[in-house]
Amino acid sequence: MKRLTWFMLPLVLFLGLAVFLFQGLYSNPKERESTAVSNAFPAFSLPDLMDESVIYDNSVFDGQITLINVWGVWCTTCAIELPYLESLKNQGYRVVGLYYDQDLDPDFGTKTIDRVRTEVVSTLSKFGDPYAFNIFDVYRNTSLDLGVTGAPETFLVDQEGVIRVHHLGDLNERVWRNKFAPVLAEIEPQTKASTTELGVKQ
Amino acid sequence: MNITASFLIKLCFLLVVATATSTVFAQDSNSSDVADDVAEKVSEAQKMGENYLFEDPNDRKTFLKLTAELRCPMCQNQNIADSDAMIAHDMRRKVYQLMLQGSSEQQVIDYMKERYGDFVHYQPPVTPVTIWLWALPVLFAVVMMGVFLMRRKVTPEENIEAKLAAANKLLKDD
Numbered sequence: 001m002k003r004l005t006w007f008m009l010p011l012v013l014f015l016g017l018a019v020f021l022f023q024g025l026y027s028n029p030k031e032r033e034s035t036a037v038s039n040a041f042p043a044f045s046l047p048d049l050m051d052e053s054v055i056y057d058n059s060v061f062d063g064q065i066t067l068i069n070v071w072g073v074w075c076t077t078c079a080i081e082l083p084y085l086e087s088l089k090n091q092g093y094r095v096v097g098l099y100y101d102q103d104l105d106p107d108f109g110t111k112t113i114d115r116v117r118t119e120v121v122s123t124l125s126k127f128g129d130p131y132a133f134n135i136f137d138v139y140r141n142t143s144l145d146l147g148v149t150g151a152p153e154t155f156l157v158d159q160e161g162v163i164r165v166h167h168l169g170d171l172n173e174r175v176w177r178n179k180f181a182p183v184l185a186e187i188e189p190q191t192k193a194s195t196t197e198l199g200v201k202q
Numbered sequence: 203m204n205i206t207a208s209f210l211i212k213l214c215f216l217l218v219v220a221t222a223t224s225t226v227f228a229q230d231s232n233s234s235d236v237a238d239d240v241a242e243k244v245s246e247a248q249k250m251g252e253n254y255l256f257e258d259p260n261d262r263k264t265f266l267k268l269t270a271e272l273r274c275p276m277c278q279n280q281n282i283a284d285s286d287a288m289i290a291h292d293m294r295r296k297v298y299q300l301m302l303q304g305s306s307e308q309q310v311i312d313y314m315k316e317r318y319g320d321f322v323h324y325q326p327p328v329t330p331v332t333i334w335l336w337a338l339p340v341l342f343a344v345v346m347m348g349v350f351l352m353r354r355k356v357t358p359e360e361n362i363e364a365k366l367a368a369a370n371k372l373l374k375d376d
Contacts, residue, residue, distance in 0.1 A: 034319075036317075147318050
C-alpha cells in the first residue's frame with residue numbers, strides 16, 4: 001500500500017502540473033479583469049473632434065445608454081470594425097467615438113488638427129460612420145483614466161453614466177452576443193422609456 | 203554507492219529549491235540593478251525628445267524606479283521604461299506629472315493600479331491567492347527535507363539485518 005502511494009505520488013503531481021500548463025496554452029494573456037467596470041465614467045471635459053468650440057462633459061450620458069468606442073484613423077482594426085458599429089447604429093444604439101491621435105503629441109511628432117480632421121472624414125466616408133459625435137481626447141488623459149491600453153476598445157455606459165462593459169479589441173457579432181447583449185438585456189427595460197421620451201422631446 | 207548517488211541528487215534538488223526561494227525574497231535588492239539598466243534606457247529616450255527633468259536627484263531616482271516597476275499593459279513583458287508602446291509613453295508622462303504634483307511613490311503606484319489593476323505593478327500584492335507563490339516553495343523544501351531524513355534512517359538498517367539473516371541461514375544450511 002505504502003509503495004503504491006509512493007509510486008502514485010509523482011504521477012499525480014505530474015498530472016496536476018500537466019493540466020495546469022495545458023489550460024495555460026488556451027488562456028488569453030491579454031484578458032484580465034477591467035478595473036473600470038461598475039465605476040462611474042471618469043469626469044472629463046473635452047472638445048468635439050470636428051469643432052473645438054463644442055465641449056462635452058459627463059452629461060452626455062444622461063438618460064441614454066451609450067457605446068463609447070475608443071478609436072483613431074491610424075488604427076487598422078478600428079477601421080475594420082466601423083461597418084459593424086454602423087450596423088449597431090442602424091439598430092438604434094447610440095455610438096460615441098472617443099478619438100485620440102498618436103501624432104498630436106510632442107513624443108511622436110506633430111500633425112495639424114486640420115489634417116487629422118481630413119483623415120477622419122475620409123476614413124469615415126470609406127468604411128462607414130457609426131458615430132453620433134466624436135469626443136477628442138487630446139492628451140489621452142481620459143483614455144488613461146479608463147484603463148485603455150490601445151485602440152480599439154469599447155465601453156458600454158448606462159443611463160446613469162456607469163460603465164457596465166469594457167471590451168478590449170474589435171467589436172463583432174460574437175463579442176456583441178456574448179458580452180454586450182446580456183448586460184443590455186439587464187439594463188434596457190428602464191431605458192426604453194427614457195429613449196422614447198427623448199425622441200418625443202426632439 | 204547507490205545511496206551516495208541518491209543522496210547527491212537529493213542535495214542538488216534541495217539546493218535548486220533553496221535558490222529559487224531566495225530569489226523570490228531577494229527581489230528588492232535586485233531593483234537597483236534594474237534601475238541602472240533603466241537609467242541607460244531613459245537617457246536613450248531623452249535623446250529622442252522625452253525630457254523628464256527633476257531638480258532633486260532623489261526624485262529622478264524615484265522616477266527611474268517607478269518606471270522600472272510599472273508594467274506596460276500593452277507589451278506585457280516590458281516595464282514602461284523599456285516599452286515604446288504609446289500607452290507606455292503616456293504612463294511615463296503621467297508618472298512625471300504626478301510626481302511634479304507631489305505624489306509619493308506609493309500614490310503613483312495606487313493611481314496606476316486603480317486604472318490598470320494589480321497587473322500593472324511587477325510586485326504582486328500578498329492576497330489569499332498569491333500567498334502560495336511564497337508559501338509553496340518553502341513548503342516543498344520542508345516536505346522534501348522531511349522525506350529525505352526519514353528515508354535515510356530506515357533503509358540501511360533494514361538491509362543489514364536482512365543480509366545478516368540470509369547469511370546466517372546459508373551458514374546453517376551448510
